[in-house]
Amino acid sequence: MQSQTHIENPDVVLIGSGIMSATLGAVLKNLDPNLRLQLYEVAESLAPEASNGWHNAGTGHAGLCELSYTPNYGPDGEVDVRKAIQIFQQFEHSLQFWGYAVRSGMIGNPKDFINPVPHLSFVYGQKQVDFLRSRHRQLSRHHFFSEMEYTEDRNRIREWAPLILEGRNNEPVAMTKMPHGSDVNFGALAAKLVEWLGKQEGCGFATLHRVTDLTKSNGRWKVQVRKLNTGDTFTNPAKFVFIGAGGGSLPLLQKSGIAESKGFGGFPIGGQWLISENPELIEQHNAKVYGMSPGAAPTMAVPHLDTRIIDGKKALLFGPYAAWTTKFLHEKGSMFDLPGSIRLDNIASLIKVGLHNIPLVRYLIQQGTQSMETRMGELRNFYPAAKTSDWKLIDAGIRVQAIKKEDGDAGIVHFGTEVITDADRSLSALLGASPGASVSTNIILEIVQKCFADRLQTEEGHQRMKSMIPTYDEDLIKPEMAERQAAVAREAMQALQLVE
Numbered sequence: 001m002q003s004q005t006h007i008e009n010p011d012v013v014l015i016g017s018g019i020m021s022a023t024l025g026a027v028l029k030n031l032d033p034n035l036r037l038q039l040y041e042v043a044e045s046l047a048p049e050a051s052n053g054w055h056n057a058g059t060g061h062a063g064l065c066e067l068s069y070t071p072n073y074g075p076d077g078e079v080d081v082r083k084a085i086q087i088f089q090q091f092e093h094s095l096q097f098w099g100y101a102v103r104s105g106m107i108g109n110p111k112d113f114i115n116p117v118p119h120l121s122f123v124y125g126q127k128q129v130d131f132l133r134s135r136h137r138q139l140s141r142h143h144f145f146s147e148m149e150y151t152e153d154r155n156r157i158r159e160w161a162p163l164i165l166e167g168r169n170n171e172p173v174a175m176t177k178m179p180h181g182s183d184v185n186f187g188a189l190a191a192k193l194v195e196w197l198g199k200q201e202g203c204g205f206a207t208l209h210r211v212t213d214l215t216k217s218n219g220r221w222k223v224q225v226r227k228l229n230t231g232d233t234f235t236n237p238a239k240f241v242f243i244g245a246g247g248g249s250l251p252l253l254q255k256s257g258i259a260e261s262k263g264f265g266g267f268p269i270g271g272q273w274l275i276s277e278n279p280e281l282i283e284q285h286n287a288k289v290y291g292m293s294p295g296a297a298p299t300m301a302v303p304h305l306d307t308r309i310i311d312g313k314k315a316l317l318f319g320p321y322a323a324w325t326t327k328f329l330h331e332k333g334s335m336f337d338l339p340g341s342i343r344l345d346n347i348a349s350l351i352k353v354g355l356h357n358i359p360l361v362r363y364l365i366q367q368g369t370q371s372m373e374t375r376m377g378e379l380r381n382f383y384p385a386a387k388t389s390d391w392k393l394i395d396a397g398i399r400v401q402a403i404k405k406e407d408g409d410a411g412i413v414h415f416g417t418e419v420i421t422d423a424d425r426s427l428s429a430l431l432g433a434s435p436g437a438s439v440s441t442n443i444i445l446e447i448v449q450k451c452f453a454d455r456l457q458t459e460e461g462h463q464r465m466k467s468m469i470p471t472y473d474e475d476l477i478k479p480e481m482a483e484r485q486a487a488v489a490r491e492a493m494q495a496l497q498l499v500e
């Protein structure tokens with residue numbers, strides 16, 4: 001797959017066709033229509049790795065239901081909800097940009113990639129109920145979450161998500177509901193943005209093209225590319241390179257040799273889902289229901305039972321089940337990815353990760369090798385009446401979490417996203433995957449503000465960015481911004497057909 005033109009000596013090379021490169025390409029071309037961009041994707045199709053519809057949960061993460069964003073109590077004895085508020089604001093940037101993409105004709109039908117699905121949190125046992133009550137009390141005070149409902153009433157929970165109570169014992173339960181949640185097919189969205197980009201003057205994309213090396217000379221990055229169908233190799237020099245290669249980012253960052261890449265390592269975590277295509281079950285569940293992380297599970301392994309809408313078809317998804325892997329990518333990855341990423345500057349961090357995270361490694365190995373009945377046991381904590389015959393196991397994406405030296409204490413696995421930019425702002429790379437695709441616009445905004453600041457400083461550039469992301473330079477968290485936030489959100493949600 002490729003666009004009609006291949007751009008030689010472009011201003012920008014984008015590596016990878018996932019949601020991050022696709023968003024950066026689309027934002028930059030709208031910001032400065034004269035920019036010349038070329039995108040390379042190693043796989044045969046667009047966005048087949050972490051962004052692919054079935055490789056992630058498709059939750060539009062806005063802090064509405066994810067209890068792992070608010071794990072701690074503050075000094076006042078109430079749940080600390082600051083991170084959920086921050087993620088809500090970041091997700092607003094995505095909603096605004098996607099709304100713009102539809103209104104401006106970059107994307108035709110929003111239903112092809114985003115659909116309204118309420119976001120619920122569910123807990124059981126008195127300790128968890130107390131936690132959720134406090135979380136709701138704190139969140140519902142903020143204008144972002146004023147619509148959040150809380151209940152301990154089983155009849156109400158049954159109205160919101162009947163499967164969760166089917167066959168459940170009499171322990172205390174509680175649930176919160178935010179009506180305006182979303183299910184997003186990030187792979188479909190990325191592919192649409194890349195296809196749009198490929199039709200613009202001075203832009204091109206090509207699949208089955210692997211970027212193999214990056215070297216800087218005479219102020220330009222020499223991007224070495226191998227065409228996988230012929231084996232030919234060529235070099236395309238660019239002013240700016242974005243390494244948005246997902247699991248493939250770390251090896252390329254290391255090859256760039258930039259000082260900022262030193263010390264980074266990667267810790268891959270594979271994943272699996274149970275999915276059900278039984279129409280009777282699908283009919284009874286219309287929500288994304290998030291619970292609490294069990295025991296040693298990493299924060300991203302919180303169980304959730306989700307309505308998914310992919311290619312216009314509904315399904316149910318439960319998981320994730322983590323798994324031990326040494327591959328960084330599904331399609332074009334190899335078992336040698338992890339050992340091949342070991343360098344003198346990161347070996348100490350990697351060894352420390354192994355030693356400091358023995359429970360995590362043990363958890364990953366145990367999760368990856370468990371039987372279908374053990375997996376069903378986890379689902380039954382959530383949906384007690386689940387029948388094995390309704391569910392099948394599929395692979396999810398691989399997250400390569402960043403490991404870095406921090407304050408002299410090496411060996412911390414970071415469950416966030418790291419943007420690494422070189423000193424002369426000619427290269428940016430993205431490591432990590434949480435909260436991920438949902439906040440892709442916010443991450444890309446950070447890169448644009450850092451590396452393309454000159455474009456934003458002109459009146460025209462500022463106006464162009466305001467059309468794409470109207471509140472990019474405003475703080476919606478402040479109480480006095482409640483009306484502005486509601487108005488901008490309504491406009492975006494109407495364009496995306498998330499509300500009437």
Ligand SMILES: Cc1cc2nc3c(=O)[nH]c(=O)nc-3n(C[C@H](O)[C@H](O)[C@H](O)COP(=O)(O)OP(=O)(O)OC[C@H]3O[C@@H](n4cnc5c(N)ncnc54)[C@H](O)[C@@H]3O)c2cc1C
Nearest residue numbers: 016018019020042049050051056057059211246248436438
């Ligand atoms: C199990 C799981 C569940 C998740 N759930 C959610 C969720 O519910 N909501 C959410 O917002 N986020 C979620 N995420 C995170 C989200 O999927 C990622 O943050 C996001 O998809 C990353 O996008 P990306 O563009 O960086 O990477 P990718 O989509 O992986 O794209 C990178 C692309 O680069 C290509 N590539 C790699 N190396 C090269 C090379 N050398 N040359 C050319 N191309 C190359 C790859 O083939 C790939 O297509 C989840 C992730 C996982 C793994």
